[in-house]
Amino acid sequence: MQLGVIGLGRMGRIVVDRTLDAGHDIVAYDVAEEAVESAAKAGAEPADSVADLAEKLGEEKRIWLMVPAGEPVDAALEDLEPYLDGDDVVVDGGNSYFEDSVRRGETTSAAYLDCGTSGGPAGAELGFSLMVGGPEWAYDELTPVFDAVATGPDGHDRMGESGSGHYVKMVHNGVEYALMQTYGEGFELLHEGRYDLDLEAVARTWNNGAVIRSWLLELCEEAFREEGTDLGDVADHIAGGSTGTWTVQEALEQEVPVPLIYEALSERFGSRAPEDGRFSRRLANRLRYGFGRHEVKRD
Amino acid sequence: MQLGVIGLGRMGRIVVDRTLDAGHDIVAYDVAEEAVESAAKAGAEPADSVADLAEKLGEEKRIWLMVPAGEPVDAALEDLEPYLDGDDVVVDGGNSYFEDSVRRGETTSAAYLDCGTSGGPAGAELGFSLMVGGPEWAYDELTPVFDAVATGPDGHDRMGESGSGHYVKMVHNGVEYALMQTYGEGFELLHEGRYDLDLEAVARTWNNGAVIRSWLLELCEEAFREEGTDLGDVADHIAGGSTGTWTVQEALEQEVPVPLIYEALSERFGSRAPEDGRFSRRLANRLRYGFGRHEVKRD
């Protein structure tokens, strides 16, 4: 199968490499010329513009977008639109908001597949988990590509209609935040607790047969091995948060309580508090003086 | 009525002053001589030891302990024990753990009243809220004193048998933590939010007729008036926590979910985290590199 790939960053490049390895033909484009050259060396046919890529693909185009969520997706679709018709298929493999995907599915001339992609750079070797939404025929048509990009046939599935792929991926990420924070709480307690423990050894022992074993726990093990049991100079500052925020927003809309996911998101916000700390706690500090004349700690 | 008061700190002194004002006779003792002298000037009969105080009270002693919770209460009771019999009444007006009060009620020769006291130094003028546990006859007997120390007859009540006074006070304090933190969240959102607000004006407007008006909100108003809308140099550091911890422990034992109270206690712990921050968040920071190769912020 011939596939056009737009966006050759870390993730897009993995798509190129895994589909090439599976014997597909790739036409590759990125705004960064060196990314295109590098993909060409790996065996892809280089394109120097979206138009060039579209023309090289001929009829029944199959195109994978792997560009940052938001504006860049709309920009790529706008450039592609003149070349698209109903026999074409466009896959958005990025972290788009599911309502954007629904909208794009409605306004794009091609069949549109929203594809949540999980696994990160480690997916280069293992393959990704792909959650796909959109027209069934388009999903079936792209199956050989999904087989190659995913861990295999079990690593991708059609979740449902347009938007469902990114919807499921959004919830996946909300869950991810809370799993990370949960392991964090456990290791924090062990770190502050009664015994002087080697946390890498704890994580390794858990990863071998314990109920809570997981890939994230393997990454904890790796973190302790590389940073030390006290995590060295790793800062208390968690970046990111958009997909977790979307998850909580959707849960508000659906009136579904997600207190653990909210709490995990909340810890991210807390970790990025202003220099003088959390206002709520500063007020509580002062109120204890108000009613009890307890000394007010001041900076 | 004649009342012996042991412990003449800020709170004990208020007990002395309010009971004197109500026309009772006070015998006062404290380990600090100057506190005894000061109480004497106010009209109390000074005692120079627990034994001296006990002897000055004669038969049917009524004694109010206002010493720090824990060891000091047991020490005072041990000193008093030789002078006590079943016609005497001892009140513990401090923040004792309710199970200690049950034990003391069983081992003290006098009738024992555990009395949770709320209202802080502001109680000097307004009177306190007194939650009393222990034998009914002893509570009835002490009613004139409770009328004087409390805001009035509605400001004290017998909650139930031994320990119930401090039990209700414990839960009161757990609730207090969560109320404070809740106001804190609201004002934090207003402070970080879209409008440039005068938080003293907000609190004052709320305190006049709004559903959420309360004494704690009056203290918020006072805090913003005295510290400014940005709380000046008040630190993000909330001391204390024992009664809140007891509340959560009891809720665990009773299998009653108290997520808001727990969360408020948790914020206190978080506000006292080590210099390098919360371990759980540092791990989450590192894990994002593990699966996504997101840059790790480092100190």
Place this chain on the structure above:
Amino acid sequence: MQLGVIGLGRMGRIVVDRTLDAGHDIVAYDVAEEAVESAAKAGAEPADSVADLAEKLGEEKRIWLMVPAGEPVDAALEDLEPYLDGDDVVVDGGNSYFEDSVRRGETTSAAYLDCGTSGGPAGAELGFSLMVGGPEWAYDELTPVFDAVATGPDGHDRMGESGSGHYVKMVHNGVEYALMQTYGEGFELLHEGRYDLDLEAVARTWNNGAVIRSWLLELCEEAFREEGTDLGDVADHIAGGSTGTWTVQEALEQEVPVPLIYEALSERFGSRAPEDGRFSRRLANRLRYGFGRHEVKRD
């Protein structure tokens, strides 16, 4: 001062009565004729349409809208628009979303004041707490009316520019949810706990001098007095939730952690779960079988 009032439900009628009591002239309109008649009996001049009300007010109209948030506000404004110019002032005293108020402030020909109103029907006697946003001259102009509707001069204030009144009211309500749930946790623990307590007595004792005394706690006292210590047949079902949801949404946008407010909102959602319960817990139940072969309770 002459004031037009549109919307004569429970809250609108209180506005009418309190402004009449303060000596102002009222023109009153509602879609329900009997509400208009009733207001007329109380001393207001009846209007039989928005147009009629506008005409009766003449130049420099001052109009108070007290209709349900959402569509009804826009409908009333649309009807009024032909009669308005820049010398007129319209107050929206309902629970509107602040962004709607900003939009209405921009599109209405009159000066527009968004006025968060707290205090509920009890405000009939006490007066309300009014949080006002919008042009300063219009706020100053309406001050005599605000003095009458609020508890007095301290019961209202201009928070800031357009939208800030409803913004502050939104946060007020988020705080309200968490305060209610906090008292609920405390009383739940007392109810399930070790002592057989009279919760009305507990609440009354607390309301007299304790740190946590508040109007909501007075309402708890009333609830226990009227329903009994076990709350009789009051259901575990909390309706409402829009202003709390807005508060959490805004906190997500501002990246401010509000875990207690979120938790309180979450309890509302949980109280309205489907007949078969919370899916998350049903899955946890089944997972315990998965790893531990613990018996699965089934309905």
Place this chain on the structure above:
Amino acid sequence: MQLGVIGLGRMGRIVVDRTLDAGHDIVAYDVAEEAVESAAKAGAEPADSVADLAEKLGEEKRIWLMVPAGEPVDAALEDLEPYLDGDDVVVDGGNSYFEDSVRRGETTSAAYLDCGTSGGPAGAELGFSLMVGGPEWAYDELTPVFDAVATGPDGHDRMGESGSGHYVKMVHNGVEYALMQTYGEGFELLHEGRYDLDLEAVARTWNNGAVIRSWLLELCEEAFREEGTDLGDVADHIAGGSTGTWTVQEALEQEVPVPLIYEALSERFGSRAPEDGRFSRRLANRLRYGFGRHEVKRD
């Protein structure tokens, strides 16, 4: 190596089978005769009492206790004590409270190893994860047995001194609660959300390459496969909770915030609320009438 095993329930029997498979000699005892007979058929030497087992083991006894936590462990140790000296080693492989293990380590004549065991019945094939605390020489001595019972050499490790094995296992279980609840929240949102999803397919896709893949997620997949996407008649009722409660208690003692773990425990308590629901929510329901005259839903 010769090993005595006391307690031949599901977990004890797995210890017997795996050590026999590895070529060790087993003496097996249980209060249930048929369990002993069954183990004998599998190749173990039967014992008809603790004393008999102790005598059959001769000098340098190595004994594995796999009996329920609490009283049964103390009873077994009391029976064993007359036969033990400092050359012997006793392993407690159950879910004991770590402070009990510290105490037992001090009062038992043999070297005492507290061994947290995770993996459940599935460990029969895969082997367990073993977290061991106690004297280093005893751990080294038992290594061949641990190699057999665990998944292999990486599936066990000495965490530290006495008690640390059960301490780490306690925290493991606290983490387990929160991981389960987190997956539950995610699937609840997907179940209540916008798309009609096949949750088994979602779980399977996630388990193949997604960041959140784990053994617990494989168990979710199994649960949806066996119960259906709506979990059939699985009840909203989560039993258990002792190790999670211990984890939170220890976190309170260490002043470490564990809001996600607490929340997960809280959901368990909530799932076991009385027939008439959560008192806190019933009060909130009633309070909405108190301030807003909102209709009170009643049972």
